[in-house]
Amino acid sequence: MSVMSQQDEQFPKLLNDAFHKIVRSMDSYFSQSIKQLGDFLHEHTFPVSLQEINNEVIIQAQLPEADRSQIEVEIIGNHIRIAVQHTEVTEMRSDQHHQYHRQQTRQVMERTVTLPFTISEKDTLAHFENGILTIKTPKRYPNSGYIDIK
Template sequence: MGFEKNNLPGLFNGSFHHFVKSIDSFFDESLKHLDSFLSQNVFPVEWYETESDMIIEADLPGHKREHIQVEVLGNQLRIAVEHADMTTIHHHEQVYSHRKQSLQKIERCLTLPFSISEKDTHATYKNGLLRIITPKQPHDKRFVDIE
């Protein structure tokens, strides 16, 4: 009995091949839209060190200063932006009203290698850039003796 190369039916020819390609296309398109949706809920943050300070910069264009919160939690820094918007339209001639509400909340948490001093940390917001400067704290390393 000889072995033939084409023992399997032509599953990947014809309609089954088109079916697999349409499923592949569906997931490719869905993931493109998911990526754009997820990128709306993230803002870029960069940080760098000088000899005495840690400088954190968050790019928040289009947001107002009063919508931004910076919270210190031990060695973590939480940057949150919350914006609520409500629009109401009354049209007396046609006797209807329309109300639209939206709430947008995005945040980032950063963990630094030292405790953050709340009183010595300063933040500024100008031209869509949030800049936080906190002094580096000396590491208080405590070692355990090994017996």
């Protein structure tokens, strides 16, 4: 009987140890996953700052690796969408082995800035210099008023 009670006493300890190993393993897995997700998001986005100076809103996007031809700025109502597209084509040819390999990769990074007013396309200016995209638009105040209730 003493052998059985000794095993009974060890069982909760074994179960507890196994549970802690599982929890540590899951914790390690999720920590690595979150770190990798953070690294992925950091690589596929870019910093954007927003300032209000007098009657103007100034948006600056830091795009040090981009060419002007890769940048697209789109106005959609009260949103400004900034997109950077990078396409790379790699070709390898071996006449000796009669082989040809072509690979194309495309990376798109984009950010959308929302303002509390409709953005005027004709009054908005964009300038790209030294890896910084600067967008300036006049600040507008939304029309507000009261309506009659019938």
